[in-house]
Structures are given as C-alpha cells and as structure tokens.
Amino acid sequence: MNHWDQRAEWLRRATSLKPELKHWAVNAQAMIECEKSDTAWQKTTVRNVGLASSLSDMKFKTGSRVIVDFGETVVGRIRLKLRPEGKNDSPLRLQIIAAELPYEVDADFADFRGGLSRSWLQDEVVNIDVLPCVYDFPRRYSLRYLKIDVLAAAGEIIFDEISVIAESSEEFLPDSSLPLSLEEKRIDKVALRTLRNCMQDVFEDGPKRDRRLWLGDLRLQAKANRHSFRRFDVVERSLLLLAAATDDEGRVPACVYTEPTLRHGNDITDYSLLLSDVVLDLIEATDDIELGRQLFPLVCRQFELFRPNFAENGLLRDDVPGWTFIDWAEFNKSSALHGIYVYSLKAAVRLAEKVGLLVECESLQQEIQHKSESLRRLLYDESCKLIVSGPDREISYAGQVWPILAGIFSPDEAKEILSAVENVPEAVRPRTPYMYHHLVEAYFYAGMDDKASALINSYWGEMVRLGADTFWEVFEPGNDFLSPYKEALSNSACHAWSCTPICFFAEH
Numbered sequence: 001m002n003h004w005d006q007r008a009e010w011l012r013r014a015t016s017l018k019p020e021l022k023h024w025a026v027n028a029q030a031m032i033e034c035e036k037s038d039t040a041w042q043k044t045t046v047r048n049v050g051l052a053s054s055l056s057d058m059k060f061k062t063g064s065r066v067i068v069d070f071g072e073t074v075v076g077r078i079r080l081k082l083r084p085e086g087k088n089d090s091p092l093r094l095q096i097i098a099a100e101l102p103y104e105v106d107a108d109f110a111d112f113r114g115g116l117s118r119s120w121l122q123d124e125v126v127n128i129d130v131l132p133c134v135y136d137f138p139r140r141y142s143l144r145y146l147k148i149d150v151l152a153a154a155g156e157i158i159f160d161e162i163s164v165i166a167e168s169s170e171e172f173l174p175d176s177s178l179p180l181s182l183e184e185k186r187i188d189k190v191a192l193r194t195l196r197n198c199m200q201d202v203f204e205d206g207p208k209r210d211r212r213l214w215l216g217d218l219r220l221q222a223k224a225n226r227h228s229f230r231r232f233d234v235v236e237r238s239l240l241l242l243a244a245a246t247d248d249e250g251r252v253p254a255c256v257y258t259e260p261t262l263r264h265g266n267d268i269t270d271y272s273l274l275l276s277d278v279v280l281d282l283i284e285a286t287d288d289i290e291l292g293r294q295l296f297p298l299v300c301r302q303f304e305l306f307r308p309n310f311a312e313n314g315l316l317r318d319d320v321p322g323w324t325f326i327d328w329a330e331f332n333k334s335s336a337l338h339g340i341y342v343y344s345l346k347a348a349v350r351l352a353e354k355v356g357l358l359v360e361c362e363s364l365q366q367e368i369q370h371k372s373e374s375l376r377r378l379l380y381d382e383s384c385k386l387i388v389s390g391p392d393r394e395i396s397y398a399g400q401v402w403p404i405l406a407g408i409f410s411p412d413e414a415k416e417i418l419s420a421v422e423n424v425p426e427a428v429r430p431r432t433p434y435m436y437h438h439l440v441e442a443y444f445y446a447g448m449d450d451k452a453s454a455l456i457n458s459y460w461g462e463m464v465r466l467g468a469d470t471f472w473e474v475f476e477p478g479n480d481f482l483s484p485y486k487e488a489l490s491n492s493a494c495h496a497w498s499c500t501p502i503c504f505f506a507e508h
C-alpha cells in the first residue's frame with residue numbers, strides 16, 4: 001500500500017473507533033467565596049458560605065454574584081435552570097468564569113499577559129432572551145468552580161439548578177484493589193480522575209488547554225490506561241490519528257488537530273522518537289500483531305529522519321534542528337535526547353520481536369550498542385558519576401534520567417548517578433509532572449524504591465494537600481505562579497501527563 005492509501009486507511013480505522021461519550025449530571029455542591037491567604041496555593045483559598053441546594057430560595061438581580069463549587073473538577077457543559085421573579089420584559093445578561101483553581105475565580109483577566117492566547121481563559125458573556133428556561137452553554141469547559149455575575153436583569157431571577165452535564169469516554173473511576181495507604185489511595189483517585197477527564201473522543205492533554213492530542217501525553221496516558229480503564233479502542237484511535245497525520249517525509253506529528261478535519265500540528269523530535277514505545281505498549285496490551293506490523297515502518301522512519309543528527313563519533317551534534325521538548329525548562333538537552341533515542345530503539349526492537357520482524361532487529365541492536373557505548377564513553381564522567389551534556393558539560397536531572405531509562409547503565413551505576421546529581425546544586429531540576437514521572441521511573445530502575453515513594457508523596461501528594469482533585473500541568477513546590485506560558489492563568493490544572501501515579505502504584 002502506498003503512503004497516501006496507508007494514511008487514509010489509518011484515518012478510516014480511527015474514525016470507526018470514535019467512542020460514544022458518556023454524559024452525566026454533576027450538581028453544584030456549595031456556595032463559596034474566595035479569600036486571599038498567604039498559606040494557600042496561589043494565595044487564594046475558598047470558604048463555604050452555604051449549600052447549593054438553598055440557591056432556589058435566593059433571588060439575584062443586576063450586580064449580584066454567586067460562586068459555586070461542584071465538589072470535584074468536571075469536564076462538560078454548564079446547565080442553568082432559571083426562573084424570573086416579578087418584572088420579566090428584557091433579556092438576562094450573565095457573565096461566567098469557569099475555573100479549575102480558586103485563583104482563576106478571583107484573578108482579574110484584564111491583567112492577562114500570557115504568551116498563549118487570552119481565549120483559553122474560560123469566561124463568557126451570554127444574553128438569555130426567554131425566561132424561565134434551561135440554558136445549556138454550548139462550549140465545553142473544565143471546571144471545579146463557577147462564578148456567575150448578573151450583568152443585567154429585568155427584575156429578580158432564581159437559579160433553580162446549577163449543574164454541569166459532564167462528558168468523557170468513561171463515567172466511573174475504577175476501584176483499585178491494590179493494598180495502598182490512605183494517602184496513596186487519595187493520590188490514586190486524583191490520578192484516575194485526571195485521566196478520566198482527559199479521556200474524551202481522543203486522549204486530550206488537558207480539557208481546558210490544549211484540548212488536543214499530543215503524542216508525548218498519549219504515551220503516558222496509554223500506560224496509565226493499561227492499569228485502569230483499559231480503553232484500548234481510544235488509545236488505538238488516538239495513535240492512528242497521529243499516524244494518519246504523518247507528513248510527506250514520514251514524520252509523525254507531536255500533536256494533531258482533529259476538527260474540522262485532521263491536521264498535522266507541531267513537531268517535537270523526542271515525541272516522534274517515542275512513537276515506538278506507544279506502539280509497543282498498545283500491541284503488548286492487545287496482541288494486535290497485524291497492527292504492530294503495519295505501524296513498524298513508521299516507527300523506523302522516525303529513527304531514519306533523526307539519524308543524521310549524530311556526528312561521526314556517535315554523539316549528537318549541538319544544533320539538532322526543530323523543537324526538542326524533554327521538559328519545560330531551558331537546559332542543554334543533548335544527553336537526554338541521546339538517551340531517548342536509545343530508549344526508543346529498544347522499544348522498537350521489542351516491538352519487532354513481538355510482531356515477528358526479526359530480520360529488522362539486527363541492525364537496530366547494533367545501533368543500540370554503538371549509541372550506548374558512545375554516550376558512556378563521551379558523556380559519562382566516571383570520576384564524579386555524572387552524565388554531562390553539551391559543550392559546556394551541563395548537568396541536569398533529565399540528562400541523567402533518560403540515559404538511565406535507556407538501560408545504558410546498570411541499576412547500581414544508576415543509583416550512583418542519581419545520588420551524585422543530588423549533590424550538584426546547579427543541576428537543572430524537573431519542572432513538570434512529565435519529567436518527574438521519568439525521575440520516579442529512574443529511581444525504581446535503580447532500586448531506590450524508598451526515594452521513588454518519597455517523591456510520589458512529596459510531589460503528587462503535595463498537590464493533593466494543596467487542594468488538587470485533578471493533577472496539574474506544571475507544579476514546582478513553592479513556586480505558585482510558575483508557567484511555561486508566562487501566565488499561570490494559562491496553565492491547565494487537569495493535565496494528562498500528571499496521571500501516572502496510577503502506573504507507579506500498579507507496577508511497584
């Protein structure tokens with residue numbers, strides 16, 4: 001089959017796998033007010049001021065405000081059941097803010113200075129012509145809190161109901177039968193809700209932002225899904241959409257837009273390489289050998305496209321073109337990317353073995369050996385037990401973690417490396433749950449299980465202690481307003497790549 005036909009075929013199959021979304025109502029639980037607090041996350045805390053069930057006894061007029069809490073973060077469409085009291089001769093004008101975090105409820109959006117579009121912020125003004133009515137907002141939001149300001153009303157109005165018609169591929173969070181501590185159970189539940197809320201008709205990175213399918217996020221979602229919802233249809237659909245949007249050179253996109261028609265989004269070098277791992281994970285779970293064989297050439301093409309970035313000595317050149325992500329932080333990414341290359345080659349070999357393409361394995365094996373040796377020989381500083389990166393021999397956590405996950409070092413050596421990096425104050429630390437996930441994995445690989453558990457507790461556990469009921473896109477303890485987009489309001493507070501405690505608890 002030629003390239004065009006193959007992509008069309010993948011798109012057809014992906015379309016046939018489109019899941020039917022489940023819908024259910026989540027009612028507002030409480031009325032709240034926001035307050036400034038020095039000890040709260042992002043300096044904002046909420047105070048309960050009444051039960052949402054007493055709303056129907058209250059009357060609102062021009063200038064009034066109500067803020068409700070749904071008790072958990074939900075993704076769906078807001079529904080208001082409204083009734084006029086007295087004068088009813090003109091439209092009702094409302095302004096809403098749908099917020100994932102208390103800070104968003106209280107912030108002044110006019111001060112927005114972010115690098116991403118202001119339109120990601122979840123606010124809107126609506127005019128409702130006919131009362132009484134049940135008004136369903138057309139746009140889907142991700143929210144825990146809803147602020148409603150009555151901008152103009154003819155007379156008084158009553159909210160008989162404020163709810164969200166939630167939507168996702170799955171409604172219920174699976175019950176874990178794992179022997180977990182109370183603290184771990186809480187983390188697990190938050191992780192499951194995060195994954196569930198991102199599981200729309202594709203695996204989205206975040207239902208508030210970017211509401212988009214990213215290969216790197218999908219990789220972690222698929223792993224967590226294996227231990228929880230087991231919706232392999234949604235994984236396969238998501239993977240095939242990415243495959244179907246491959247460009248004419250054969251590069252798989254880092255993300256796609258699925259509406260109105262499929263479109264190739266950004267390219268990220270490390271995400272394309274990791275395609276092998278996503279395919280392997282799915283085929284291991286489903287045993288769909290035929291699909292594995294079909295996707296194998298696409299997996300190999302990613303290595304072919306990337307290979308010219310290696311110099312004669314087996315190290316990456318300093319000027320790898322395009323976007324290398326690894327984590328939302330500025331640092332020399334060379335040793336991490338080298339590690340990802342070897343890690344991804346190894347996944348490709350396992351995939352080839354699984355689907356019986358043994359002839360292909362030999363050259364991949366040789367390359368693994370060659371690239372592992374060059375990293376060890378040229379980037380590993382035996383005297384201080386650290387992996388350096390780039391001409392200035394920079395040290396970062398990612399630069400240690402990925403070569404370790406690639407299996408270039410034994411668990412004992414990995415332990416020495418991970419212990420050594422802790423004593424380097426200038427070592428660039430992880431910034432996002434995405435990179436923290438890989439650090440935890442590296443601790444487990446090195447047999448440092450206590451370190452891994454402590455990190456799960458101090459990182460994901462801390463988010464829970466700060467009030468998270470879904471895990472955040474970006475989290476650095478003590479740095480409340482950190483944002484890769486120069487504006488914390490743009491951050492997503494329910495983000496796919498943060499859901500992986502599900503994997504840690506199930507696997508270790």
Ligand code: RAM
Pocket residue numbers: 205206210214216217325473497
């Ligand atoms: C952001 C999103 C997404 C991530 C990319 C690299 O836009 O947070 O989850 O995969 O960056």
